[in-house]
Amino acid sequence: MEREITLVVNGTVRRVRVPGRRLLSDCLRQDLGLTGTHVGCEHGVCGCCTVLLDGEPVRSCLTFAVSVDECEITTVEGLAREGAPSPDLRSEGAPSPGLRSAGSAATGATREGDGSQRPSRLHGVEAMSAAMSPVQRAFAECHGLQCGFCTPGFLCTVTALLRQNPAPTDEEVLEGISGNLCRCTGYQNIVKAVHRAAELLAEEAPAGQGERR
């Protein structure tokens, strides 16, 4: 009944044996130890478990791990590295941070190989802040979270939303986050955070950089 599958999670190749019924959310949390992905309702309503599958946000509680064998997953743990300005990458003349964050996880993840470029042993708020992606920084800055339970889902959803639509209107933001529930904030600061993240991304993007699609 069990099957070995291969997932590229946050740029790292992971092999894992799972039964057919293992939800991707449980695979990430239990088998791979990535507990940043939160599990709320487990029937697709709350959006807490949203992750990026080949760059597109999906509900990991409504996806079987075996169905996404050989796919690339970005969880909240991978957003920082994906979107944060990484000094060594910049000095190498590699794609700029803005371009990297605008690129698909599908291309970004493999290029980064085993994930050794992750700023691993950072300490202190400043270091953390520097490592955070623009979307994460915007949520912190605008108080777009309170208890934080829903935040991983919002961050993944919004990261993908801004890739597709770098300057969304209020209405487009509401439509974009309509599948994520927050029981604390009343959403006002989350909407502000999305707009702020769009500004931060625009500031970091080199001039003339086009939309992804």
Next chain:
Amino acid sequence: MKPPPFEHHAPRELGEALDVLARVGARGKVLAGGQSLIPMLNMRLAAPEHLVDINRVASLATVEAGPLGVTVGAMARHTQVERARAHPLLTRALRLVAHPVIRNRGTVVGSLAHADPAAELPAVLAVLGGSVRLARAVRATPGAGGGAVPAAGEGGVAVRDVGAAEFFVGPMESAVEPGELAVSAFFPALPERSGSAFCEVARRHGDYALAGVCAVATLDEDFHLAAARVACIGVGPVPLVVDVSELCGNRPSSGVAWAEVARAVQDRTEPEGDIHASAAYRLHLVGVLAERALKEAVADAMTGR
């Protein structure tokens, strides 16, 4: 909230998928996007012994637009079809299906096969008079010609097209039989000088509608209403199609007695009350929405898109 155990099959080819389905019959379910099936498994409302996961069958992830209409393959996801903008009414309706994140995974054909009486896509298929193509593996008759029982895959494929009127059998029940796979759906193109609209009322954005109406209106050369049809959801066991062409009667839309048309649509529905809305409220909604959708469809036809 964990799915019950099942055997997972991951065919890469259509033939392989049909063979597995033929073998497991009524003990199996097809897994495409899983956005309805997996919640049902998580809540233990369904417990199939076998899941035939068609996510790897790349040949089914197609959207083909032709002069007669659009054919959507079983693995074409909502988002993919929405972005293809292949059919104006289908594109409109897709924006009302759940949330963007669900649409990244859910499939159009899966929504049809799920046959939820409040879902949008069955109404689109119904109002357009579209059809669903069902395929099954047929094995050569065992013993024919004195040979051994043929191995799976040696037989052919039997295909049948089922029109929308026969496809939706009841709430959550479609004409797909055990061993069959809904391989594609065909959405006929709108006639010339036609417009469409989809109006619904839901408790929350992205929820299933309490009631909804999709409408197609066709104008003649003098911009008179030549034909008009609606399909209503949430007010009966299957999408209810009402042809209101006669009531609209070859007049310019300003001359149509819309209240009468709305009443005629209401008369055909049999809404039921539940925790979300009473039967009377649903009946009220379907009248208001029918008028609104028809007027919007006429306006859409006038703009000539």
